[in-house]
Amino acid sequence: MFVLFLLLVSLQNQATDAEKKISWTLTRDSNFNFRAAHWADLYRILHNSLPSDIVLWGHFFLSFGVSNDKASVFVKCRVLESGNTVDIVGDLLIAADGCLSNIRKAFLPDFMLRYSGYCAWRGVLDFSSDEHDASIRDLKKAYPDLGKCLYFDLSSGSHSVFYELLHNRMNWIWYVNQPEPEVKGNSVTMKVSSDMIRRMHEEAEKVWSPELARIMKETREPFLNVIYDADPLKQLFWDNVVLIGDAAHPTTPHGLRSTNMSILDAAVLGKCLQKWGLENLHSALEEYQSIRLPVVSKQVLHSRRLGRIKQGLNLADRQPFDPTTADPEECEELQQKNMPFFTDVPSTLRDGQLFSARVTE
Numbered sequence: 001m002f003v004l005f006l007l008l009v010s011l012q013n014q015a016t017d018a019e020k021k022i023s024w025t026l027t028r029d030s031n032f033n034f035r036a037a038h039w040a041d042l043y044r045i046l047h048n049s050l051p052s053d054i055v056l057w058g059h060f061f062l063s064f065g066v067s068n069d070k071a072s073v074f075v076k077c078r079v080l081e082s083g084n085t086v087d088i089v090g091d092l093l094i095a096a097d098g099c100l101s102n103i104r105k106a107f108l109p110d111f112m113l114r115y116s117g118y119c120a121w122r123g124v125l126d127f128s129s130d131e132h133d134a135s136i137r138d139l140k141k142a143y144p145d146l147g148k149c150l151y152f153d154l155s156s157g158s159h160s161v162f163y164e165l166l167h168n169r170m171n172w173i174w175y176v177n178q179p180e181p182e183v184k185g186n187s188v189t190m191k192v193s194s195d196m197i198r199r200m201h202e203e204a205e206k207v208w209s210p211e212l213a214r215i216m217k218e219t220r221e222p223f224l225n226v227i228y229d230a231d232p233l234k235q236l237f238w239d240n241v242v243l244i245g246d247a248a249h250p251t252t253p254h255g256l257r258s259t260n261m262s263i264l265d266a267a268v269l270g271k272c273l274q275k276w277g278l279e280n281l282h283s284a285l286e287e288y289q290s291i292r293l294p295v296v297s298k299q300v301l302h303s304r305r306l307g308r309i310k311q312g313l314n315l316a317d318r319q320p321f322d323p324t325t326a327d328p329e330e331c332e333e334l335q336q337k338n339m340p341f342f343t344d345v346p347s348t349l350r351d352g353q354l355f356s357a358r359v360t361e
């Protein structure tokens with residue numbers, strides 16, 4: 001059997017004093033019970049469970065139109081290999097084209113993403129060769145529960161998160177406050193120069209424990225994500241076009257569950273379509289929206305708040321959070337389990353067919 005997830009039993013928020021290089025625990029949740037998976041593993045298992053001809057690789061979506069009687073949707077795509085344009089006709093267009101969704105733009109041309117105030121350096125260190133043995137040994141000495149615990153390190157005005165993935169990989173993310181960078185093209189991932197990487201390494205040595213900074217330094221090809229979200233939408237479908245995933249709810253990643261939100265959207269939508277059938281498409285989409293919109297709206301706003309707290313940014317109702325002086329009551333706000341609908345399984349899915357795992361990548 002192919003094992004996909006690594007079970008993260010616990011989660012620890014800890015403070016790091018950059019100057020003294022000491023750390024202490026702020027909160028610990030010993031019943032965290034998340035599963036950590038690498039993107040590629042998750043995609044592989046999803047792809048393998050689909051009929052083999054259902055994913056059309058190398059097709060770039062260009063535009064769509066809805067027929068006058070609203071019974072079908074026409075999609076125009078460019079086939080990347082040949083450069084040819086093809087038309088595809090369907091009953092329903094499910095827009096899963098991410099936070100910059102072009103399909104959403106067709107209905108909401110003025111809808112804007114909100115820059116969070118920070119970007120995230122990210123990387124996965126593959127330590128399957130012995131080249132990284134010493135660094136991993138030291139890291140595991142400093143963070144002894146790695147492998148079954150997800151760690152957040154908080155410094156004044158910054159935080160990082162890191163955890164082990166299956167097959168000897170260490171995943172890390174470091175959030176850095178900065179003015180909104182200019183991003184070229186239709187992507188939230190920025191091209192980074194070797195100079196930017198060098199400066200990130202130097203900064204990491206000043207901010208994080210030597211063990212974590214070394215992991216960041218040894219990671220090949222770290223990259224930078226610009227972090228956006230958006231105020232919750234008022235609707236998720238128009239005629240026979242429906243939004244799911246980040247297209248429906250661009251979110252900051254602090255709930256550690258945005259992929260899970262996308263998967264739940266897809267699962268609920270599937271159940272609603274199955275229940276109502278094509279002849280009642282509108283009812284199916286209504287039900288999907290009524291189940292998912294209240295949930296994802298609250299989760300997006302909670303994630304926004306959590307990110308601002310952890311980055312020491314201003315909020316209207318509290319002082320900026322400083323991990324080096326925070327009292328236990330303040331630290332309680334850091335707990336992942338405060339996320340609205342944290343353990344909720346939508347009622348449409350409570351029939352034993354659903355896995356209720358929360359997904360982190």
Ligand SMILES: Cc1cc2nc3c(=O)[nH]c(=O)nc-3n(C[C@H](O)[C@H](O)[C@H](O)COP(=O)(O)OP(=O)(O)OC[C@H]3O[C@@H](n4cnc5c(N)ncnc54)[C@H](O)[C@@H]3O)c2cc1C
Binds near residue numbers: 060099102227245260
């Ligand atoms: C720093 C960071 C950390 C994160 N950490 C976590 C975490 O710990 N746990 C978690 O669950 N989530 C996390 N996420 C969030 C997660 O990455 C997203 O929520 C998730 O990928 C959304 O899935 P999606 O399928 O809706 O959108 P996407 O993954 O963005 O997929 C959209 C797809 O549409 C394709 N597409 C777009 N336009 C076109 C077009 N015109 N033609 C053809 N294809 C097109 C894109 O190529 C892409 O493949 C994190 C995100 C960031 C930035």
